[in-house]
Amino acid sequence: MDIDKRICDDLVANDISFVTTVPCKQLAGVIDEVEKRPEIFHIPSNKEDEGMGLCAGAWMGGKRPMIIMQNTALGVTLNTLATLTQFYRMPLPMLISYRGELREPVACQVEMAVHTKALLAQMHIPTYHFHWQKDVEEFDNILKYTFMCNKPVAILTDANFWGGYGDQ
């Protein structure tokens, strides 16, 4: 299964046409695939809270948005999630690379990994964790759920899901 294509097929099927990204090595393939899709406007952000602002505007302009980011940036987005996305009740699927989990080669990444689920739980953000490739089968349901409930929803995707981290 080509995981990057599968994810983008689900985005297009759910009419998600505005995607902002801040890169991660694990996400390189899916970002390339987003860029290739004519149905999706891809706008790279310099920082994740900036990206969430872009998504809020796109939503109010009639587009379904999504952000692709790394879990290490969760800390810089907490205020935005609380005072913009949640306070105004806006939907936002967040496809997040879950660095610092199993098969992670860089020790420092673990330092944010141990806080990731706790922070998302504290923010009352519905959270899903993709560890096996077959977990992607839930992605379509998660997107539908996000736009049903008008909330930010996190999909954590670890190195095992992406098939390992380089040669490690």
Place this chain on the structure above:
Amino acid sequence: MIRSEILKEIAPILRDQLVVCNIGIPSQELHAIDDQPTNFYMLGTMGLASSIGLGLALAQPKTVIVIDGDGSILTNMGTLPTIANNVADNYILMIIDNGSYGSTGDQPTYTGKKTSLAKVAEACGCENVIECKDVDTGEVLQKAIDSKKMHIIVVKCDSGNAKMPVITMDPVVIKHRFMEAVKA
């Protein structure tokens, strides 16, 4: 002129446009001067007015005017390269540059010292960057709207705030009526 005097003067120009207004006293002032369903008031999230406005401009064809501040742009400086590289000709970023953090007690920002936001915007690749005096705001803004080209306007003005009530409207109501106005 201080920000509230500028907003009073340009209120008739803003009335027919989609406006995304910066957090704190700027939104309180605009709300008190001329509340419109076409105004999106930020109640929190300092720094993101320019980003919300850009997303909105890229998603639909109507003109979007962002009323931002020097402090907020400094908080989210990464917004300027994103704006420069994703041109939306229905987008006008108006930075009311009073050289201070108005909502928190007028502490000075660096734009009142050595930093020029107009030069930063140009260095980031933004086109149609205009720095103007407070008294010229209305004329410059109207020309920018008529040109149908993306503009960054830096309005140099005095520091100070008008005393206006806090916005008590529910955020979901602000969003809902704004989205209805976008669709209308």
